[in-house]
Amino acid sequence: MANLQPGKPLDMAAIKVACANCNLHNLCLPLGIDTRDIERLDDIINRKRPLARGEYLFQAGAPFHAIYAIRSGSVKSFTATEDGQEQVTGFHLPGELVGLDAISSDTHNCSARALETTSVCEIPYPQLEELSALMPSLQRQLLRVMSREILQDEHMMMLLGRKAADERLAAMLMSMSNRFKQRGFSPREFHLSMSRNDIGNYLGLAVETVSRLFTRFQEDGLLETERKHVRILDLARLSVLAGANRISPDE
């Protein structure tokens, strides 16, 4: 909570909050690492100036030298398809790591762009690798984070392969809801920083479909939207819809 008091003006000193004091340390890489070791991790991390909406964190094709932890704000990552159009591969909230897919190829395969004013921690990869060889707990956590990413991607594959449009949007909203809750925000009311276009792209749907679904969800009393602000009225039903129920109709 120390580093993000709404009233205060943006203060570069405040931004340089150490991992140990960061309210995200139980989501991010430092999870499960003891206090002394966190300081060593802290030493290799660069806090960068906040990114404005639309700024790139990195671009596809750029040489890979660091992964990034979101500190505040949000980021979308996306690749370009062979024919030039973009494919959104993920939205990232505070505490999440971006750029893990670049490790294998030494080159960024996707681009990452700030969806709003966003601050990040840059973690130089060679040094992270080195440090994790010395700190088993860090190595362990790094592998776990990557494994979780694989798990999430598999989940996403299932969503794209088997689910209907309404189930996809419901699942995406539930994912957001859960992630906001984890971060101490309301799971029922939040701000979606990405455009409808991005949502559609991410979910493999046309923008029009996303728009229609939001209207329908609203008519069904599932939620209320005001532009990018979402208030979920019936979390239980949305959760069921997100699960999978093309056979068993709810009510």
Added chain:
Amino acid sequence: MANLQPGKPLDMAAIKVACANCNLHNLCLPLGIDTRDIERLDDIINRKRPLARGEYLFQAGAPFHAIYAIRSGSVKSFTATEDGQEQVTGFHLPGELVGLDAISSDTHNCSARALETTSVCEIPYPQLEELSALMPSLQRQLLRVMSREILQDEHMMMLLGRKAADERLAAMLMSMSNRFKQRGFSPREFHLSMSRNDIGNYLGLAVETVSRLFTRFQEDGLLETERKHVRILDLARLSVLAGANRISPDE
């Protein structure tokens, strides 16, 4: 080549080929690790008796204690959706690792089943973790393998989100072709060990659609099939189709 001579009867001694002599070592975990270190890796690996077609390597829900490298044969991994139906998440060929998504949760989230007679190396995870803390090159390779997995999953997400049915099947066939080629087999002629059902499930398509597509590809002179045997006649055109060309029609 030493460990898999077709004429010879199955010999348990032959199965115990060390990593150093394994013809897959430049695809698998030992890649980039020097000879002495490979022996240490070798010591923790268990070669298990071959699995018969349909046998489980592990099942979802089981406690996680090892990852597996495919030595010969092939495996499909799959999760169960909330409503009980299965979702194939991948097909794995010799040299590939299975079970990486279980690291984060200490539990297998997906099941893995042999698609044909298959032999695997079991790599106990606690010992792998320990060893990779001592061997930077192993740690490095492990992280790379996981990163590559993430990259592939992203590629798959794009396929499921943006591509038409024919493009999906073409992409899947190209993936198989490339992987067979990497392993020293013909990229134009191979055996698909999985059923049409599994292919459809994996690609997010109905079985009927897969079947129709195989017929159409054959009519178009792209390939020939005889049950599970596939012969690609026009690799170039298949590759283009796999790419993305809903706009620019080829001929």
Added chain:
DNA sequence: CGGCTGCTTGATTACGCTCAAGATTAGTGG
């Protein structure tokens, strides 16, 4: 040989895309 499973083919339906237009919001400069 009969029963089984997996594959193929056909007919019909429907979900979501495309195209098109209008509405609302945000961004910009006078």
Added chain:
DNA sequence: CCACTAATCTTGAGCGTAATCAAGCAGCCG
């Protein structure tokens, strides 16, 4: 501060692709 433009979002109509439903066919086992 308001007008103007550009971008984003919403809504509608029609169409196309792939799913579903329904048989028939081929390979494989006891």
